[in-house]
Amino acid sequence: MRFGITLGLPLVAALLSGIATQTALAEDGEIKVGVVAAESGSFVSAGNTIAAAAKLATQQINDAGGIKVAGKTYKFKLFIRDDRTNVDTAIAAARELVNDVGVSAVWGTESHDFSVSMAKITGSAKVLQFTGNSSLGGVLSDESVAKDGWLHYTFQTEPQEWQRSTSTAKGVLSLVGPKLKTPPKHSVVFVGNDATGQYLSENYVTALKAEGQTVDLVKYPPDTTDFSPLLTRVKGLNPDVVHFWYNGDSTLIAFPQALKLGVAPAYFLFGVDPGIYKERGLKADQPVTMSCVPMCWGSAPFQAVKDYFEKYFALGAAKGPQSSVSLLYYDYFFMYAKALEQVGKLDDPDAVVAALEKMQYQGVVSAVPLSFNDHHQVTFATEVCLAEPGSSDKFKCAVEAPPATAPKAN
Amino acid sequence: MTMEFLNLKVPMALGGAHGKAPAGSTEGAGNRGRRIEQIALAVALIAIVAALPSLNIGYRFLSIAITTGYTAIALYGLGLQFGQAGIMSVGHAAMLGVGAYTAAMLSNHLGVGFWAALPASIVFAAIAGGLVGLPSLRVSGQHYIIITFCCCALLVICLTNGGKLTGAATGLDVGSIPRVFGINFDKLFNYYYLVLAALVITLGLVYAIVNSSYGRTLRSIRENEQLARAIGINVDLHKIGVFMASGAFAGLAGILQVYYLRHISPTLYGAFPSLYLALMVMLGGGRLIYGPLIGAIIVNFLPEVMDLNPVDSRIAYGVALLVVILLLPGGVSSGLLAIYRWICGRLFGRVSKAGS
Structure with a gap:
């Protein structure tokens, strides 16, 4: 009898749990x-x-x-x-x-x-x-x-790209401006020449112009690894800010080359998270802004x-x-x-x-x-951060709300 | 002379009988036997490929089969150029691009559909092929290969910066293929059969070219251009001819590609896709009739079958290419043919006699 109970109870329990599981499976x-x-x-x-x-x-x-x-x-x-x-x-x-x-x-x-x-x-x-x-x-x-x-x-x-471009342009210029001796007037957008790059830069150039910038657009072939010839050309344009669009991976290759060449007094790195800037120990004597698509993991707002x-x-x-x-x-x-x-x-x-x-x-x-x-x-906002000059881990971030209407170039 | 052009038994085996043997002779009987064998093999292959969709192989497999099909069509053009005339190109994707963009631009700007654009794609790609072939009259070997590479890069630059005409880097969209006899080509199965039909026509045409006097002339140019000139062959004309034929097949492949993807952009026709096409021809073998098809199958299905990522795939292709160059100069198809002949020889004991 005791043997029967010892064997029977677990069996009944197992059967019941099996039925319960089957019921759950049937329900789900x-x-x-x-x-x-x-x-x-x-x-x-x-x-x-x-x-x-x-x-x-x-x-x-x-x-x-x-x-x-x-x-x-x-x-x-x-x-x-x-x-x-x-x-x-x-x-x-x-x-x-x-x-x-x-x-x-x-x-x-x-x-x-x-x-x-x-x-x-x-x-x-x-x-x-x-x-x-x-x-x-x-x-x-x-x-x-x-x-x-x-x-x-x-x-x-x-x-919509005009929304993101406008909020990004506003955010970048408002963070970089106070760090420069004179307000930035001339921007160069440095972008990969592919479908996304062409589409994004078209909107971003318009947004920068709407913010009163004179803008030059320099495109680089996708998969470029040696940016120095094109960056030298960018330097010759005497920009106040160089905006690296749009591919974060390419930007992380191009940016150190730009620093070596001393291309501009300020930079913007689209699609580069402060977290990765910190992890890679990137550092610049110039103000460097960056934005995330859409919010930064290295500086969550x-x-x-x-x-x-x-x-x-x-x-x-x-x-x-x-x-x-x-x-x-x-x-x-x-x-x-x-x-x-x-x-x-x-x-x-x-x-x-x-x-x-x-x-x-x-x-x-x-x-x-x-x-x-x-x-x-x-529709949602864009986060833009500024890395303090000489620092890899000190950031000042702002969340820029998207505009209600599309910008018109000045 | 004929044997010098043919340069061994492998082209004879599947490429067809190049010299006519007297009727009733042993050689003539061998040729007839091989011809029957070729036709039987072709019919069996077509039957198997045509039956694939009914075997419930899945849409993924079917999609890759379609990609393989139109890639093979483009490769047959390159195969003619490389395998028969001996002129390699690493810019063949540009010809594909001309065909595809012709169709896409006609559709977007003039409202011309697939069937009307089909001959235009073939003709424009053939003309482009002829133009790219012009430098080959002055330079050859690696110098010409570099020129084809540059032509490909130039096309991509033009397409990327072509504004609304080419859709710039974003590219162009096309609609569906209009129905013919009620056949809806939006259905993947029907598109598969369309590509298969185009591939069979391509195979037939290539077979006819290879076994024509024109094909023999091309091989004479491949084997010894100076000698071909010396015996009165208009080498320049024939070279441009094969470039145009090569372009025409690529144009056909291009229009099939654009109506399959329904969207194209310049990146599809850059240096990398071109290198892949060259790789496929070298892997499969450019001289044998099934070489390009085998090359396309290997490169399109290998990552699927072995679940390779792009890096592993490239390593595999590199190793395979080395193996082919060292062990199978005629490509994988020549290796398969040798195995086939060996099996037939063991089974029937007749092929070795015919082959000899």
């Missing part, structure tokens, strides 16, 4: 979502951040109990695909996620060409796509985001951002010049989850798009609630 559905990002190749620095943000967001949503849709609980199942910084692989990965796996939403990629080609696949399959690529703004229009438009299911998770990066790095993500890019992807998992809950069904992407278009969501990336405009673009 799964929502397949995907990420296409460069986990290898030349865009790996940005691409890794997308995958890391996606892992963190889905883990948090699932750990918090998942999503309730029409009374049933669902958890995100994440599929990450490496595009190897190759458009053919990105397309193959998008096809796989959309057609083979059957995801309902895709995050990525980090490159304009890849994002646009992917949008043609996701759009026709009515799969939502969230991409942080700012140059997508060039094709997001009334027609393309209309119900039958090819970008109806695509959302740009970066602000809000507690929410600080908490986010603590969790992000705790998950094993690398501290890189573009780690902050992860914030362009993180909040939108929560927005998507909220939209699904609001719609109350999983098989109506048009309703999810409509819910996202109306949604106000308080995320990490912004101090004010996030919302998409008519062209599926968000």
